[in-house]
Amino acid sequence: MKLSARFLPSLALLVSLVIFNIYIYQLQPNANPNLTNVYFLNVGQGDATYIRTADQYNIVIDTGPSPKVSNLLNQLIPVWDRDIDLLILTHPHADHIGGASQIIDQFPIRNILLTEVDYESQLYSSLLENITRHDIKTTYALAGSNFNIGESVVKVLSPTPDILSDSDLNNTSIANLYSYHDFDIMFTGDISTKVEEVIIKNYQIPETEILKVGHHGSNTSSSEAFISYLQPKYAVISVGQNNRYNHPTESVVARFINAVIELLRTDINSNIHFSTDGSSFKLIN
Numbered sequence: 156m157k158l159s160a161r162f163l164p165s166l167a168l169l170v171s172l173v174i175f176n177i178y179i180y181q182l183q184p185n186a187n188p189n190l191t192n193v194y195f196l197n198v199g200q201g202d203a204t205y206i207r208t209a210d211q212y213n214i215v216i217d218t219g220p221s222p223k224v225s226n227l228l229n230q231l232i233p234v235w236d237r238d239i240d241l242l243i244l245t246h247p248h249a250d251h252i253g254g255a256s257q258i259i260d261q262f263p264i265r266n267i268l269l270t271e272v273d274y275e276s277q278l279y280s281s282l283l284e285n286i287t288r289h290d291i292k293t294t295y296a297l298a299g300s301n302f303n304i305g306e307s308v309v310k311v312l313s314p315t316p317d318i319l320s321d322s323d324l325n326n327t328s329i330a331n332l333y334s335y336h337d338f339d340i341m342f343t344g345d346i347s348t349k350v351e352e353v354i355i356k357n358y359q360i361p362e363t364e365i366l367k368v369g370h371h372g373s374n375t376s377s378s379e380a381f382i383s384y385l386q387p388k389y390a391v392i393s394v395g396q397n398n399r400y401n402h403p404t405e406s407v408v409a410r411f412i413n414a415v416i417e418l419l420r421t422d423i424n425s426n427i428h429f430s431t432d433g434s435s436f437k438l439i440n
């Protein structure tokens with residue numbers, strides 16, 4: 156049977172894809188592919204967020220402290236669309252770029268957004284070499300630039316050229332507003348209140364649904380002025396259990412509670428999943 160032998164490999168591929176897809180949907184029973192799904196990933200002491208848009212784009216913002224993040228992404232990114240359209244690395248500290256090389260090795264990356272800072276670490280130089288090796292289109296973030304990814308917009312609010320030369324690397328983080336129609340998330344990396352003030356002064360922000368809390372809930376960040384400027388419905392702290400920095404600071408946690416903002420933490424809630432149609436949104440788990 157010459158003909159069936161020819162189609163046998165395709166049939167085997169089809170069957171394995173069907174089985175694999177069932178496996179994925181068992182892991183993600185609540186992920187409606189017609190909505191934009193946002194996952195704040197439980198990566199321990201660090202930050203990593205994955206956004207799968209309703210119009211089928213993949214965005215990753217920071218990659219946690221270790222290559223383990225790629226296991227989580229492998230469970231979430233659809234097997235038929237593994238291209239990461241935009242990878243944002245807010246700043247080169249290990250708790251934000253620890254899994255980046257692994258992700259670059261495992262997924263095709265269309266664009267990477269970095270900061271143009273001088274920072275020396277073995278992890279960061281080997282990451283930069285890996286980016287060059289994979290010939291990934293690299294853009295350096297500056298306040299004022301916008302990136303359109305299908306129906307989503309990533310608006311960079313910081314760093315300004317001034318802030319880029321700040322001696323505290325945390326302050327050079329890419330702060331950006333992710334918007335899918337009327338749904339907005341503020342990502343702040345590890346910026347301090349000093350940079351929050353610059354953002355407040357320079358930008359009028361629409362009503363923000365979610366704030367990814369700056370610097371893992373440290374008291375260097377999340378001033379009352381910044382919280383009342385954004386008025387988020389949810390605040391998400393990405394933090395490791397019993398971390399050695401004692402993040403988050405109690406007074407920062409109290410600030411959100413006093414402002415009646417629902418606070419979620421990856422050390423308590425594990426992976427945090429929201430979905431939105433661009434006008435309303437909900438917490439899935």
Ligand SMILES: [Zn+2]
Binds near residue numbers: 250
């Ligand atoms: Zn950090």
